[in-house]
Amino acid sequence: MLTLYGSTTSPYVRRLRIWLANTQHDFVNLKIYEQPDREKLILLNPSMKVPFLIDQQEGSSQTVLDSRAIFHYLSEKLGRPKLSWDQENQLTLIDAVNDSLVQMFLLAQSGIKADENLLFFKLQKERVNAVLIELDELASLGLFKSWNYPAMCLFSLIDWIEFRSLHNLKGLTELLAFHENNAQRIEVTATDPRK
Structure with missing residues (x-):
């Protein structure tokens, strides 16, 4: 299962939400300057930035940090074309x-x-x-x-x-x-x- 973590006001998060509109995923809206969401952010993402993605697969989990890395990771995983x-x-x-x-x-x-x-x-x-x-x-x-x-x-x-x-x-x-x-x-x- 794909879970995208971010903030509804971030342009970096929004671009991925738009791109993933027809792809099954969960979106977790974090209020990154308020507790306990700040604690969750620190725990899950050492860069303490949004967005980040957690891809839970059977028996394994992959965390991907940064919007560009998420795009490239999902493009490969979903078989979407690479950018020129x-x-x-x-x-x-x-x-x-x-x-x-x-x-x-x-x-x-x-x-x-x-x-x-x-x-x-x-x-x-x-x-x-x-x-x-x-x-x-x-x-x-x-x-x-x-x-x-x-x-x-x-x-x-x-x-x-x-x-x-x-x-x-x-x-x-x-x-x-x-x-x-x-x-x-x-x-x-x-x-x-x-x-």
């Missing part, structure tokens, strides 16, 4: 924005204001701006027209940005159109963090 190197690069770009925004979000949640003069914030904002422009260009070329894993990851990122009001997407017309075109998919609405 171009798609892997698309994921790297999407993850770069996710990583920067997660770090800035956590700092903001900790009461630390983004200071344009500090190197950390300057680098993160520079990365986010540059990569979103690149993703907008890739979308304009039709690279996210198929509803595949990279497209699901991109949707989860854009929707999370909108949900948390993390970045002004004005001018990124292709990304906004991509988001709008996919917002009513059943697996998207079923995993909406606003619910």
Whole structure:
């Protein structure tokens, strides 16, 4: 039995939930900053991050940490096609924005204001701006027209940005159109963090 552990608000978790929509699995929603879920997270995942997957098989168990590793593990297990190197690069770009925004979000949640003069914030904002422009260009070329894993990851990122009001997407017309075109998919609405 496959059990995915995560948080309903994490874009890394949501991408897997969307991708696994037609695959039998359990989802355990952890409130990772509250006890006892924090204790469970520490016990089950030494990296103390979500998502992680536990694959219980007869007489054995496999734990897989990190969304990308989970995707590759399940792609192989379920016989799904591997990503091309171009798609892997698309994921790297999407993850770069996710990583920067997660770090800035956590700092903001900790009461630390983004200071344009500090190197950390300057680098993160520079990365986010540059990569979103690149993703907008890739979308304009039709690279996210198929509803595949990279497209699901991109949707989860854009929707999370909108949900948390993390970045002004004005001018990124292709990304906004991509988001709008996919917002009513059943697996998207079923995993909406606003619910």
